[in-house]
Amino acid sequence: MRLSFWPWLVLVLPALAWAGENFKHVDHKHWTDKYDHYFRKNSKHYFGPLVEWRWFKAQGIAESGLDPKARSRAGAVGIMQIMPKTFEYIRKKNTALQGLEDPKWNIAAGIYYDRYLYEKWDFLGTAGQQQLFFAFGSYNAGFRRIRQAYNKSLKQNKHVNEWGQVEAFVPGATRHYVKRIRKLMSAIL
Numbered sequence: 001m002r003l004s005f006w007p008w009l010v011l012v013l014p015a016l017a018w019a020g021e022n023f024k025h026v027d028h029k030h031w032t033d034k035y036d037h038y039f040r041k042n043s044k045h046y047f048g049p050l051v052e053w054r055w056f057k058a059q060g061i062a063e064s065g066l067d068p069k070a071r072s073r074a075g076a077v078g079i080m081q082i083m084p085k086t087f088e089y090i091r092k093k094n095t096a097l098q099g100l101e102d103p104k105w106n107i108a109a110g111i112y113y114d115r116y117l118y119e120k121w122d123f124l125g126t127a128g129q130q131q132l133f134f135a136f137g138s139y140n141a142g143f144r145r146i147r148q149a150y151n152k153s154l155k156q157n158k159h160v161n162e163w164g165q166v167e168a169f170v171p172g173a174t175r176h177y178v179k180r181i182r183k184l185m186s187a188i189l
Helices: 005-018 036-047 054-064 084-093 103-120 129-141 143-156 163-169 172-185
Strands: none
Touching (some): 036 054, 036 103, 054 103, 054 172, 084 103, 103 129, 129 163, 163 172
């Protein structure tokens, strides 16, 4: 029986990234502040001034390590790792967004899409961090897959409005993705 390298990598790398004393939180000197202006501006524009902009920087770190030239094997592009088809959809809704490969527009498109997904979870009635975790999970795995996990959780829980109630039902890579974003933010919250 031959084990695929990819599933092992998905399970082990997040654990290695968080292990030890070398953990780098979102404001650590290891991470550039070069794009902070774009994260601040777009967070405020799409989420308002009360939402901490560093959540989206943490997401950019989780997606690409803030590498504007990052490309996934699946074809995701830039800091926010947006698929070209997703960018086409976003551009239909927000024609002001220009080039997917430009960090300015890539970050704007990613945060715009976060807002779109965030609003899809309005029915939870828990606006704030919990709803943001559902949006991040949806960004990573797709809204439909996270909604299916939510529905499975409903079979065990009378009322579901926290990510912790659903995360056991989401794909492992998505569970680690949301945990990584939260961990990156833990030093400033």
